[in-house]
Amino acid sequence: MTAFANVSPVPFEGPDSKNPLAFRYYNAEELVEGKSMRDHLRFSCAFWHTMRMNGADPFGSPTMSRPWDTGDDSLENAQNRVRVFFEFCEKVNIPFYCIHDRDVAPEGQSLAETNRNLDAVVKVFKEESSRTGIQMLWGTANMFGNPRFMHGAATSCNADAFAYAAAQVKKMLEVTQELGGAGYTFWGGREGYQCLWNTDMKREMEHLAIFMHMAVDYAKEIGFTGQFYFEPKPKEPTKHQYDYDSAACINFLRAYELDKYVKMNIETNHATLAGHNVEHELDYAGSQGFLGSVDANSGDMLLGWDTDQFPTDVAMTTKMMLIILKYGGFTTGGLNFDAKVRRESFEPIDLFYAHIGGMDAFAKGLKVAAALRASGEFDALLRHRYATWDSGIGAEIEAQKHNFRSLSEYMLNKGEISPNTSGHQELCENLLNRYLF
Numbered sequence: 001m002t003a004f005a006n007v008s009p010v011p012f013e014g015p016d017s018k019n020p021l022a023f024r025y026y027n028a029e030e031l032v033e034g035k036s037m038r039d040h041l042r043f044s045c046a047f048w049h050t051m052r053m054n055g056a057d058p059f060g061s062p063t064m065s066r067p068w069d070t071g072d073d074s075l076e077n078a079q080n081r082v083r084v085f086f087e088f089c090e091k092v093n094i095p096f097y098c099i100h101d102r103d104v105a106p107e108g109q110s111l112a113e114t115n116r117n118l119d120a121v122v123k124v125f126k127e128e129s130s131r132t133g134i135q136m137l138w139g140t141a142n143m144f145g146n147p148r149f150m151h152g153a154a155t156s157c158n159a160d161a162f163a164y165a166a167a168q169v170k171k172m173l174e175v176t177q178e179l180g181g182a183g184y185t186f187w188g189g190r191e192g193y194q195c196l197w198n199t200d201m202k203r204e205m206e207h208l209a210i211f212m213h214m215a216v217d218y219a220k221e222i223g224f225t226g227q228f229y230f231e232p233k234p235k236e237p238t239k240h241q242y243d244y245d246s247a248a249c250i251n252f253l254r255a256y257e258l259d260k261y262v263k264m265n266i267e268t269n270h271a272t273l274a275g276h277n278v279e280h281e282l283d284y285a286g287s288q289g290f291l292g293s294v295d296a297n298s299g300d301m302l303l304g305w306d307t308d309q310f311p312t313d314v315a316m317t318t319k320m321m322l323i324i325l326k327y328g329g330f331t332t333g334g335l336n337f338d339a340k341v342r343r344e345s346f347e348p349i350d351l352f353y354a355h356i357g358g359m360d361a362f363a364k365g366l367k368v369a370a371a372l373r374a375s376g377e378f379d380a381l382l383r384h385r386y387a388t389w390d391s392g393i394g395a396e397i398e399a400q401k402h403n404f405r406s407l408s409e410y411m412l413n414k415g416e417i418s419p420n421t422s423g424h425q426e427l428c429e430n431l432l433n434r435y436l437f
């Protein structure tokens with residue numbers, strides 16, 4: 001039985017194609033800077049969005065038409081969804097996937113039964129993964145949906161919630177290892193607070209650190225060598241999430257000595273919720289040596305919440321790829337489409353349009369970024385702007401040959417600073433457009 005009988009594997013047809021079910025830029029084997037597009041971009045499909053989002057929102061009921069899904073919580077339905085998922089990834093040519101424990105398998109009456117359900121579904125993941133060669137990019141645990149996590153998981157006021165969460169992550173690390181996952185992501189669904197009056201913030205942060213150390217220790221114990229990621233999000237569902245942005249997360253990792261084990265998973269829409277753009281988050285993480293993986297999506301600037309839309313803005317994907325290339329590209333990480341179709345886009349075919357659009361936007365962004373890098377034009381502008389640091393007093397300061405006394409003497413002698421260079425911001429913006437269009 002196939003779910004997408006009317007859709008053939010999506011071909012690459014080139015920029016002139018008008019076929020909505022073809023790639024115009026994503027050509028998996030094409031080399032860019034000596035590496036295939038597949039290996040640069042490492043696209044991943046998010047099971048929770050692609051298979052489980054039903055179109056419900058706070059005002060309305062589910063809208064999605066998913067003919068293969070019986071809508072019940074049975075194991076058969078869960079297992080069948082996995083087969084459909086792999087058929088989809090295969091047809092759209094996506095080489096990786098990401099899952100939460102709870103979106104792939106139903107909860108049972110007890111933790112033991114829940115774990116058994118998960119095992120039964122993981123078995124199908126294994127079969128389908130070896131049939132298709134599609135691999136797990138990272139796994140994670142849903143520790144926010146169930147009412148037991150109403151106060152958080154690792155940061156809950158209830159120690160049993162912490163213990164339950166630990167049991168869940170233990171199991172999911174085993175599953176991730178069994179499926180050959182390249183990483184494990186912490187996204188603190190409810191690791192934050194709504195009201196400081198009833199919250200011991202310091203204690204909660206320490207608990208989160210203890211929790212992450214336990215995960216790192218358990219990974220070592222079972223020989224799981226995948227990369228851990230921390231995914232920032234400033235708010236939603238709680239008002240103050242502890243994993244606010246790259247800077248807050250990296251500070252947390254360093255303060256609690258987790259920096260050797262954990263890198264960042266940066267999501268575009270979470271960056272904008274934090275009042276940044278995704279380039280800032282990527283460059284901050286990259287500059288500190290923490291750039292791990294990306295949840296590729298986009299937000300709507302007119303809506304103040306995490307809309308998780310597919311990324312189609314080529315200027316944005318170009319800026320993202322410029323930064324990703326600057327820091328050497330992905331190793332364990334990739335571009336995971338943490339994105340869902342709009343609730344009005346309810347037909348199964350919309351899943352194809354959405355992923356094709358996102359993949360093409362990043363493929364084009366990669367090519368533009370590579371062309372810009374090859375030209376050296378941005379580098380030249382940057383070198384020009386910082387030229388005073390390359391020789392003379394600037395080079396001496398960088399080499400730590402100065403102190404306040406010597407700099408004061410230098411300035412007393414000189415009297416006034418040398419003329420500034422222009423920022424040429426508009427020139428930079430025009431340069432990007434020249435390569436885009």
Ligand code: XLS
Pocket residue numbers: 100140185187231233267295306338
């Ligand atoms: C939610 C997050 C989530 C994580 C994985 O906003 O983006 O989807 O990526 O738990």
Ligand code: NI
Pocket residue numbers: 187231267295338
């Ligand atoms: Ni995400």
Ligand code: NI
Pocket residue numbers: 267269270306308338
């Ligand atoms: Ni999100």
